[in-house]
Each structure stands twice: as structure tokens, then as C-alpha cells.
Amino acid sequence: MSQLPLIVSCERDFLIHLVAVPLDAKVSDLIAAASSLVVGAHLPDIPLSTIRVRKIDQTKALPLGATVLEAGVSAMDWVHLFFEPDTVVGPTIR
Numbered sequence: 253m254s255q256l257p258l259i260v261s262c263e264r265d266f267l268i269h270l271v272a273v274p275l276d277a278k279v280s281d282l283i284a285a286a287s288s289l290v291v292g293a294h295l296p297d298i299p300l301s302t303i304r305v306r307k308i309d310q311t312k313a314l315p316l317g318a319t320v321l322e323a324g325v326s327a328m329d330w331v332h333l334f335f336e337p338d339t340v341v342g343p344t345i346r
Contacts, residue, residue, distance in 0.1 A: 260286040262333040301335040
């Protein structure tokens with residue numbers, strides 16, 4: 253399976269990471285892979301928050317159940333992780 257390389261930044265972090273996910277990965281898989289590089293390493297856990305992701309040039313979060321390709325993410329796109337109060341069901345940082 254081919255990998256999709258992405259540039260990832262995270263709210264409250266000054267580093268930019270290169271993350272590769274399988275082409276058939278769900279958006280929630282992307283969040284899990286990218287947040288494992290940041291949360292607990294560069295950022296403290298933020299209880300009662302859900303991590304969401306959006307393309308850097310958009311304000312709306314990508315749908316968790318969609319694949320990254322269905323969500324319109326292409327190779328070397330820049331995506332941004334952000335924390336949202338626990339009002340939606342998604343990957344948490346416990």
C-alpha cells in the first residue's frame with residue numbers, strides 16, 4: 253500500500269512534522285498518527301478535549317469517518333491539528 257506524505261502542524265506547537273499515512277487511512281487514523289508525535293512530547297495533554305484536523309487553508313474540520321483522500325487531502329498537503337471541547341466523538345488525548 254502506498255503512503256501519503258503530509259505536513260502536519262498542531263495548535264500550541266511551533267514544530268512542523270512530516271507524517272505518512274496509508275492512502276486508505278481514515279481521517280481519525282491521521283489524527284492518531286500525527287498527535288502521537290506532539291501530544292505528551294511537545295504539548296501537555298488537554299483533558300476533556302478532542303483532537304480534530306483541518307487543511308491549513310480551511311476553518312472546517314475534516315470528517316472523522318472519511319478517508320484522507322475522500323476528505324480532499326493530497327500528497328504534501330499541510331494539515332493542522334487543533335483541540336476542540338468534548339462536544340463531538342473523536343480521538344481523545346487521555
